[in-house]
Amino acid sequence: MERESMEFDVLVVGAGPAGLSAAIRLKQLNAELNVCVVEKGSEVGAHILSGAVFEPRALNELLPEWREQGAPLDTPVTDDEIWLLDSKGGRQFPNWLTPKTMHNDGNYIISLGNLCRWLAEQAEGLGVEIYPGFSAAELIEQDGVIGGVITGDMGVGLDGSEKDGYMPGMELRARYTLFAEGCRGHLGKALIARYQLDAGRSPQHYGLGFKEIWQLPEGATKPGKVVHTAGWPLSEHGASGGSYLYHADNNQVLVGLIVDLNYDNPNLNPFEEFQRFKTHPEIAKHLEGGERISYGARAIAKGGFNSLPKMSFPGGLLIGCDAGTLNFAKIKGSHTAMKSGMLAAEVVAEALSDAEAGVQDLTQFEAHFKASWLYDELYRSRNFGPALHKFGSMLGGAFNTLDQNLFGGRLPITLKDEHRDHAQLQPAAQAVAIQYPKPDGKLSFDRLSSVFLSNTYHEEDQPCHLKLTDAAIPVQVNLAQFDEPAQRYCPAGVYEIVEEGGTPRLQINAANCIHCKTCDIKDPSQNITWVTPEGGGGPNYPNM
Template sequence: MERESMEFDVVIVGAGPSGLATACRLMQIAQNTEKELTVCVVEKGSEVGAHILSGAVFEPKVLDELFSDWRETGAPLKTTVTHDEIYLLNSEQNSRLMPNAFVPKTMHNEGNYIISVGNLCRWLAEQAEGLGVEIFPGFAASETLYHEDGSVKGILIGDMGVGENGEPKDSYMPGMELHAKYTVFSEGCRGHLGKELIQQFNLDNGKTPQHYGIGFKEIWTIPAEQHQAGKVVHTGGWPLTEGASGGGFLYHADDNQVVVGLIIDLNYQNPHLSPFDEFQRYKTHPVIAKELAGGERVTYGARAIAKGGLNSLPKMSFPGGLLVGCDAGTLNFSKIKGTHTAMKSGMIAAETIAEALMAGVEGGKDLDCFQTKFEQSWLYQELYSSRNFGPALHKFGTLLGGAFNYIDQNWFGGKFPITLRDETPDYAQMAEKSAYKVIDYPKPDGKLTFDKLSSVYLSNTYHEEDQPCHLKLTDVTIPISVNLEKYDEPAQRYCPAGVYEVVEEAGEKTFVINGQNCIHCKTCDIKDPSQNITWVTPEGGGGPNYPNM
């Protein structure tokens, strides 16, 4: 079909921290050099910030670089961290407060802020638009467009108003092509176009496989008398035992709110494990339950996290574009922080592209000079010094891995003369169902613990039901013939939104996909042991609508 198209100097896919930092820095450079640049950002969420979910404790040095006057111009950084508490949860009742002297220095948060990254993105979008960036929320980039020579030409915005049967409805609106000299992909963790680009250009050649976690988050309003603005709590240990690892967090934000969450590494082995139910159990531990006592849950969400770090970072440039932020995997797992690193990667991308455009370099080239700029930045030094953090925990477990990281970070400053690697993809770690006992999770009490569907309701998730399913099965027989037989079909449990079910119809097991429940976490695309599920974008504007996550 002949489609309408628009031309820009730069198109940016995703209005998260990295994409908006890219846009802002590009326009700052354009203004400083008195050059005209046309920059467009497309965002699949219904508004900027709608799909953003992060803990989050934020390290502001990157904001000092991007907008040195952010304190005077209303940036939503209000709650300074006052103190850290780190606990090892030994069992469902017992815990040990770790002395600060024995905590890896990357876990200390002096000078940082407890923030909503969604609200930070809303503020960054205002700054970008003030600089002349065009931002289009509610439009999903569905395909990458290529020139005849194979270089990236731009993106295709997905069609709107297509029925479940694939036929146009009365509301049909064809997607538009957005062409650019350079396209920046900043879709967040496991972006579906980023995933294709990594394969298309073999960007991960020779790299350790990317590793992931699933992060849960709830916001609670608690009684004023027990609120301690700026308090940061991190935990390790229970409930993640028997082949599972990860850690929890609880942050006292502003307005008598706390955020509580659990990150579960997606290399867990037990196919009977339900990450959602592990998070519910986590809240019942006395260390956490006392903080939430008398409170009310306000919202819920979940999101995959790319945590492989430097060892898993693909080549971030290719002909016609760049990968930035969590689309590439720039999160610093040793700090449990990815916002400041994502923003820095976007700023480096902007400087690389601006330099090429100002020098008259033709669009479609591989800006591999990005790698040099990256390696000369504090971002590279940060990721290099943290390269062993995740592999140490994977290889040695929470206690021994934590001890290794303490020595690496506090004694060697991240320059321990060994680089550990984890070469097994997360999905390949899944054991068969006979290797583990079925886990009997307690029923939710409606006070601290809840069910999936009431949780999804709090995420404000909405999809137009009459549209093609955005969760694609390569082979529709595998969920029953392979995954159910070998693994008791773990999609029933690893999905945090109740999207996947196995039901019996006319005496036969059937795999059901409730795509309208999907909160866009991408866990299925990552953890399916048969690698049979591919997540693609639904109609623009669909998915969660997080208010301030």
Template sequence: MERESMEFDVVIVGAGPAGLSTACRLMQIAQDKQQELMVCVVEKGSEVGAHILSGAVFEPRSLNELFPDWQQRNAPLTTKVTADDIYLLTSEKSGIKLPNFSVPKTMHNDGNYIVSMGNVCRWLAEQAEQLGVEIFPGFPAQSIIYNDDGSVGGVITGDMGLDAEGKEKDSFMPGMELRAKYTVFAEGCRGHLGKELIEKFNLDENSSPQHYGLGFKEIWDIAPEKHQEGLVVHTAGWPLDKGTTGGGYLYHAENNQVFVGLIVDLNYSNPHLSPFDEFQRYKHHPKISQYLEGGKRVSYGARAMAKGGFNSLPKMTMPGGLLVGCDAGTINFAKIKGNHTAMKSGMLAAEAIAQVLINDEGIAEEGKQDLTHFSQLYKDSWLYEELYSTRNFGPAMHKFGTLLGGAYNTLDQNFFSGKLPFNFKDDSLDHAQLKLAADVPVIKYAKPDNKLSFDKLSSVFLSNTNHEEEQPCHLKLKDADIPISVNLLKYNEPAQLYCPAGVYEVEKTEQGDKFIINAQNCIHCKTCDIKDPSQNITWVTPEGTGGPNYPNM
């Protein structure tokens, strides 16, 4: 079958906060200019919000700019932060509550809200559609269209109805060509098309390597007498050892629910470490368990996050396209927030595109040029100022450790507003930090008690993950022998442990060890694409609607 083709002024890949903010701002400008603009958003999830996972304490700065009347529009921001508690957990039983003056001011949350970003994105999609944006959920952007001159010309959505060998089934439907004057890539962290563009256009030649964390989240119903709506709890220290950075959180949302999670930085060195099991341990700490005991876990998910910050940002433009949000890595990890920065990057992208496409005479016929003026819009914005002022946060933590790095950041932020004349950089690669399995201690994890801690498979069940089983595996191995011949021998094949969904297993057979990929379990976290020590795994999009179906994450 021939592919159908549709043409738009702008195609946006990903219906997250960055992509939807791009769409809304574009249509607002078009309406102000009294011009008709054709904008579409493609989303790989079964619905908008299905693949959105975020803590989340939300700073409304970008939303205030995009929709100043968001309260009248019934945006799902209803739980104001009422208190901030920050603990240094010194052991599995004890912890110290840190006074406010000893905490970087970036971590204070006055004026912020505890939200479900999935629901915020659903609301943003409603606003976009009211403005005239076309949104296509269940259509993953599988590949990029390049014009004859090498510029980005749009995307091709994924084929449907292929069997495991890639042969056409009776239900086969080829993907569609969505051609555009400009294409905005807002896939989220480690987007597979963004990864391709960064390499093809050498967008990261002047930046440090990107760094990542793996973030876990569960939603719990807890006893009303334990619930303190608006309370935000952050922790550092235990259960992570001195060589592993990250931190935990517990947010008291509405309706007697709490959001609890742990972020494990993916530059850890011990291949025996299991981020999932570290999270299960975390919930047993008295500072956390006091709220969860007697409660019921109702949802589970995990997602990688780009946390390199300012120094790891690639060039965000290329001929015919832009990278925005976590596809570029705009998260401000000093605030443990990336939604407001993702939204602002999308709004700036919209303004850059509008300067070229929309004028008083109408909509320009051609695109393709590199929107280099985006860089100036970005440098003139509060987004640049915010990311630049926190540029040393991550590198300082990696260089000096949690305690000394935290002390430096407190001094830098609270007394010098990020203007200390230092520029720390971390040019290491997260995947290259693993030590040989034989050189580090094995970590023994307790069995789950099924009250506070659980196994991977029951957790994946709560993520509502589903894939069409008879389809090509979307977890591609460059060399099928490496997992056993290299990774197992050197690192005890760490994919068995770093994957938070039980996708990877090593099975012992009479013929020898066999590497198993349970692709149906994949929750699209992208950790394997990031942490595999041989960089042998490439994540690509499965059939549309596949993956988790998060209701309120």
């Protein structure tokens, strides 16, 4: 097929904090570089979801005048609480008993989507070309070197036919391509497999993060208040994770739950755990009199230092959450993603400065990375997640407090978790049944009304972007052994087991997909591959 083609010095896939920071830094270093950012969301920020308490360290380096330039960091943290919950109540930990990484002095409660919109404005002001609504569907590879991407075709029917208005995808070619798709990016996943970038590393670990925005009456919030919790409800079912509740500006409260995806009970429903969490008296009191106005969910890569792949390959780099740079000890990944993008830009700009040099595997990135505060921060937090997985919330938390507060993350041991999240499920016949209460419509809600608040839209008549390697496995293996957990782990009700003539089959409601990638991660048979749908499809988060 003949495709139109555009050529750039550098192509960035994904307009999140990593990709935009890389684009800005590239133009700061060399204003003559032709830099393009392609984004699958309908606009910059449409697919961005994060808590978020933001550490401005990388932003201070990238754009030191951000205050004068109007960056949307308006709510400094004023109050910081950590609670251990049980089914009836809970107790607050004093700051000295919590790891220093959990302290938030100098940080801000923000909308990461709005920060990315602002970063995009700064990038465009420097001459970066940004194309939202175009999905990077395929890699361009020649002689083992990545040379860009092909964007997804538009106007293809469910049966693969070309509809009226069909437009083939374009070839976006570049001397170097930076992949900043976020957690479990489908091209990043392909690159890791193609170049064996994770060889010798611990497997990546994931959590599923939920978020809702609640509008409260005037004067009912305390802007700057940060609350984190552990324990109930996840501990009741042998699962792990934690919650957050942030008082933002405009009388809004941001509330969410992160469910570690290494849980073993196939009957566990992360969405229902989140709804149940909000009914706890220590949480419900913050939402009293409020109205839920937004909902979303997104997987996060939380393996940290031990799970980082090699980030360079011939023709490009993996950056941000595509590589897994989130610091789970801080429950923060935006500043680390930004720094990884800045480091990538510096390495690429240096490589491009030699006009006679051909495209190379940017192996020098590793030396730049090791010399940075990003490496030091992730290294010091390397034991945080494995300690919680090995020892549980109480003993693991005590270990992490000792490691971080007394030793600064430099204990002469390295804990690792070599178990893959998807392989942890036990057969349904051996698992404890879980009965969840019906939603009350005040604090707890159903999945479909929640998806409605995510403003998710996909063209119905398009190929399904949730690919099954073997269509028989969902019934013959997953249903038979695990009561098909996709019915429960998906936070958007995409997967259903339906009966046809007395025979069960898996129905995929792809139009509901909010692009969280949980199915790609947690499917026990690793039979589901998430690929990008038509550009512009998916959630349209306004302020997440």
